Every structure is written in C-alpha cells, then in structure tokens.
Amino acid sequence: MSANGSSKSTTHEIKFTKLFINGEFVDSVSGNTFKTIDPATEEVLATVVEGREEDVDLAVKAAREAFDNGPWPRLSGEARRKIMLKFADLIDENADELATLEAGVPDGVINVVNGFGETAGAAISSHMDIDAVIFYVTFTGSTEVGRTVMQAAATSNLKPVSLELGGKSPFIVFDDADVDKAAELALMGNLMNIEGIHDVFVKKLEAMVKGWSMGDPFDLATRHGPQNNKQQYEKVLSCIEHGKKEGATLVTGGKPIGKKGYYIEPTLFTDVTDDMIIAKEEIFGPVISVLKFKTVEEVIKRANATKYGLTSGVMTKNIDIANTVSRSIRAGAVWINCYLALDRDAPHGGYKMSGFGREQGLETLEHYLQVKTVATPIYDSPWL
Numbered sequence: 001m002s003a004n005g006s007s008k009s010t011t012h013e014i015k016f017t018k019l020f021i022n023g024e025f026v027d028s029v030s031g032n033t034f035k036t037i038d039p040a041t042e043e044v045l046a047t048v049v050e051g052r053e054e055d056v057d058l059a060v061k062a063a064r065e066a067f068d069n070g071p072w073p074r075l076s077g078e079a080r081r082k083i084m085l086k087f088a089d090l091i092d093e094n095a096d097e098l099a100t101l102e103a104g105v106p107d108g109v110i111n112v113v114n115g116f117g118e119t120a121g122a123a124i125s126s127h128m129d130i131d132a133v134i135f136y137v138t139f140t141g142s143t144e145v146g147r148t149v150m151q152a153a154a155t156s157n158l159k160p161v162s163l164e165l166g167g168k169s170p171f172i173v174f175d176d177a178d179v180d181k182a183a184e185l186a187l188m189g190n191l192m193n194i195e196g197i198h199d200v201f202v203k204k205l206e207a208m209v210k211g212w213s214m215g216d217p218f219d220l221a222t223r224h225g226p227q228n229n230k231q232q233y234e235k236v237l238s239c240i241e242h243g244k245k246e247g248a249t250l251v252t253g254g255k256p257i258g259k260k261g262y263y264i265e266p267t268l269f270t271d272v273t274d275d276m277i278i279a280k281e282e283i284f285g286p287v288i289s290v291l292k293f294k295t296v297e298e299v300i301k302r303a304n305a306t307k308y309g310l311t312s313g314v315m316t317k318n319i320d321i322a323n324t325v326s327r328s329i330r331a332g333a334v335w336i337n338c339y340l341a342l343d344r345d346a347p348h349g350g351y352k353m354s355g356f357g358r359e360q361g362l363e364t365l366e367h368y369l370q371v372k373t374v375a376t377p378i379y380d381s382p383w384l
Helices: 053-069 078-082 094-102 119-127 142-156 181-188 195-210 230-245 296-303 318-327 362-368
Strands: 019-021 024-025 033-037 044-049 139-140 160-165 168-172 190-194 248-250 267-272 287-293 311-315 333-336
Touching: 019 053, 024 033, 033 119, 033 142, 044 168, 053 119, 119 139, 119 142, 139 142, 142 160, 168 296, 190 195, 190 296, 195 248, 195 267, 195 287, 230 287, 287 296, 296 318, 311 318, 318 333
Parallel strands: 139 160, 168 190, 168 311, 190 287, 267 287, 311 333
Antiparallel strands: 019 024, 033 044, 248 267
C-alpha cells in the first residue's frame, strides 16, 4: 500500500475457469457463470463457470465409477483428503489449477465443481450417493455453514462429515516470555497477557502493528492484503465499531485504507473485556484484542470460556506453566513459544463449536476406514 493509500495489484492470469469433471474441463449443464471480484482493486478478476446440482450429480457418478474400478495411485495434499471438491465461490478462479496438478490420476478421481453453498454445496452435503461406503464430506468455514452441512448430511443418508469451523484463539503471554518474540507472534492470534508486562508489551505490539506492510497480495513484501470480499470487509469494520462502542481503547488502526480494494488498517485494541464482541466472536481480519490476566488459574478459565476450540498459544519460559496451560486448554492445538506450527504429521481440527474430525496425521485415515467384523465357524478343529 503506497503512502497515499492507493493500491496496485499485480496482473494474475486466470487460466482455468470451468468445472473439472471426469478428467475434463467442462461448462456447467445450466450454462451459468458468475464473476469473481479482485479484492485488491474491486474489479472483475474472472468469469467462472457455476456448477449446480446436476453438475454435482455428474461429478459424483464419475468419482464413484473411478472408486469402483481403481487402481489407486498416491494422491497429494488436499486432493488426498478431499476427492470431490467444491470451492468457495470467492476463490474459484484458482480452484481448477489443483486439478491440473494430479497428472496420472484416473479420470473421475478428482472433480472440481465451482459454485455457491446454497446450490453446489447443498447438493454435495445432501447427495444420496455420497455415503460412508466410499465418500465422506469435509468442510472448512464458518460454524453457521458447518451446521447446515451437518444437518443436510443427517437428513439425507447419515453420511459422515468432518468440520473445521470458526475459532477465537487465545494467545497467552506470561511475564517471563520473550516480549519481542511474543509481540511478533501475537500479530497472528487473539491475545491475553499478564498485567506485569502489559504496558511494555502493548508498546512493542503497537510499533509492529503500525509497521505492518499492507498492499498487493502478490507482492512478496506484503504482510497483509485486502479482505477477501466486500461482505467480510464490512463485517470487520462493524466489529471494530462495536469494540469502540463497548469501551475498548483503540490504540491504532481501525479505518479503511484507500479508495479501492477491501483494505483495513491493522488494528489494536486494549482494555478489552471478555464480554465484548471483539473478544467473543471470530473477526477473521486484522484486529488484535489485548486482555489482562493475573494468575494461571484465571487465564485457563477465561480461555476455556469461549464457545470455540480450534487453536491457542502460550508464551512462557516456565515448563511447569507451559505444561499446565497446554493440558488444560480445550483446543485442538496448543503452540508453546511459537504459533501456526503446522505439519502434515500433526493432526489439525477443533473442539466445541470449532468442529470435529481431524485433517493431517494418522487420525485422518479414520475418515477413510470402515471397521468390519467377519466371523466364520471352524468345525472339527483339534484346537476347539
């Protein structure tokens, strides 16, 4: 982002905008398309083919035939976890690139259906031919939509689902922590820090927030790009307004940037209490809330009071505190003296309203396995 607030977005050629079904890029049965907006410029980035129920039917049929016929090569990454893919309509312009990376995979194994949740997404989660025998449904997104997916799965054929949903992740900083490192990592999570280092910590955090580089998401120097879409942009600004009205202290940021693009200044609040919206709700934007605490027992109780349980962080040099807090917080991941430490061997998923099921690690295999008991009588055996 330049000093005058204008934005410059690098041209990104969109090569694939169609559905990918049974090994081919195809138009939708309906012929419908939709426009995807570049959040950096608010201009049309691409016109994407829109898939609906009939397209999902074709994709499921292709996938089922591929599963029935085999054989199975080793799939990579996201495709290994989610064979029949429906991407959010806001990111569809890049979705088909995944399909081109799976060279050598039999036709029908990977299918990409661009579309909207209420049409393509609903068709997947309620499809009678997606069942526990071969498929299951995974969803990453909001808790609200996760409920809808789970409900559709239940009322159709009880297909299994795995949900990674919203989160409000506490990042807990104790007074013996490396303050510089803690401030750097705190830019990635909600924050609770002990009263003894509050003022020093906030000053360091404020300096980092003010120096946070924003701009073109394709520029490697950019640390934070625009919000994904106008709806999310307006939601973040609304949360900031709620924070100010409810009595939190706005230290820095809090305003839109520029005349084009969904950019918002990195924002820092202090004097935040547990009952404020900015402390309770997932914002999914550049907003940090700082809350004070006094004791280990207190911070554990407050961290667990959230309805979410996706991730959390602890900054301390005291191994006893680290062990106590990490074992007490009800969250799918607890990072000690680090943050966003993800690995393909480490299971990832949530507690409570952050969903259930795990991606990555051996635990992922449970979604693909069915336990069967086979009993055969043995007659005239000397051992019976």
